[in-house]
Amino acid sequence: MGRVLRWALLLCFISVGLPVLATAPPASAATITRLKSQLAAHPTDTARVRLLAALCYELHDTSPTQALAYGEQAVRLATALPDPPGLLRSLLNLGSCYANLSDAPYALQLQQQALTLARQLHDNDGIVRAYTSIGGVHHERDDTVSALQNYTQALRLAYAKGVRANTRLLLFGNLGNLHSYLRNYPQALLYTRRALNMARTSGDKPGESLYLAHLGTFYYQQGRLNTAEGLLRRAITLAEPLHIPRIEAGHLELLAVVLLLKDQLPEAETLTRRALLLSRQSGYQEGLREGYNIMAEISERRQQYQQALGWEMRFRELNDSLNSLSRLNTLAALQTRYDTKEKESQIRLLTQRGEMQQHRNRELWTVVGALVLGLGGMGVLYTQLRKSRAALATNNAALQHATHELREVAASKDRLYAIVAHDLRGPVTSFVGVTELIEFYLRQGDENGLRRLPALVRQSAQSLNGLLDNLLNWAVSQTGELVSQPEALPVDSLFAEIEELYRTTAQAKQIELSTLAAADLRVWADRNMTRTILRNLVGNALKFTPAGGRIALSARPAPDGAGVLLSVADSGRGMDAGQIATLLSSNASVPALTANRNSRSGTGLGIPLCRAFAERLQGTLSLQSAPGEGTTAYVHLPAPPVS
Known part of the structure; x- marks a missing residue:
């Protein structure tokens, strides 16, 4: 099967198997309408918290941006009442929304808060669900080690008192997905069958249909196409009376792929067209995209190349549209977070002003009462008036200070958006250039040129990934909630990892990349923060070092004997003292775009982020x-404590 069809099969598998973060099949419109009607007529109490959380839960897969509003309201109301059990469910559901919008750091933060609260409440169901959700976020980020660790923690309490059946069902489904991804097929089959049996026992027809399709995918991967076909046909039979278009369309597309592999083209086309109709009627854009891809492969198999080209163009246009929509949803989630913080700040200010006004009014009424008692009260009235004027002046000063802070937050947000819009163009332009190179090499029949393209694509993708990683790390660090988990880290292993990551880029630019560190030299630091520091420093060195240059990583005990000194030295064009002072400045929370921006690439967050992380690790950067003499970056980190 060709590369395009294998990709389509992978996406079909994700759509019909239980996704890592899924908690239920798509909600019906009637369910959502009923919940909204109940919410409109319900007072502000704990039951309203549960209605808001339920709406967030039902919409988090199909309309995550719409679900955010309900989730944020649920969290605020549960906190104000207070309602700890309602807050626990609201945090879990809101975390799933942000995970679906690709805001993994904030999703993990919410799930960690839910885990802490579940432990305080001794809520075993909440603990298992929180660990499962955290594992799901790590799985989507391809951190399978962390995912398996969290799933294992959840598995230890899976049968504890109070854990609900649907929570165990979610855990077993996610474990089946993870082991299948790791190609640990015996374990994948074990957990998937366990989830299927639980769905049957509880009468969960949508879950039974989904897990039958998951098993069909498992046997497809083993090359047992007849078994896969039988399971998928049973899954479709179960899905048809449920009237859930997304599930049925996904099953039909996956069965069409299996039949295509068996060269049963007429039925494969019939099933695919049914899936396209269901996806179109329900607005299921991902289903339409995969249907177009399968139809393109069917037409190509029949040597109907003009039709295949038409289906392929539909697939690409819709795929580009969905990718753009995903990015817009992620930005909308960030906007919602900013707006929520601004509104909370304004509410606090208004509340303070109201309380101060009430206090002042009580004082004035006291003075008026004293005036009625006699002329002697005039002195008291005069004193109270002076106090009132002083309180008013204090209130006005506090309000002006708060207004200034709000304006700074808004300006920082606008600068961050400007940076994102400016710097995403570079990597995207690289991808466009690669497509032009593909067209050129195809016209020229240059196979050697085509073989070089994957490296260019990988380099552009790594650049884009590094850009987004820096932006997200910066956003988390600015909230003040970034947690450092120090441990004893061998410096030579860290250097080896960085050298392996950038070896290809250095070779492409003909730059000599070397490392030097004693085998027993260790630092006391957080692994992820230290990696981020070294990646940014070496990445900067590669950007500004010309071809034929050199970059050297070295480490030695600090001269003061109180830590370890890491250095990254390059033979690039160097910087003057003004540029260094600007890079190390701590006056702005978000770097500003300047006229000199065109001389550099990236967000400008690299060095400020490294400095922030170094200080968080109790170190310095x-x-x-000097111009023309290269640049050396020094990172001073503490040594492990003596045991």
């Missing part, structure tokens, strides 16, 4: 450079 410094730069030594």
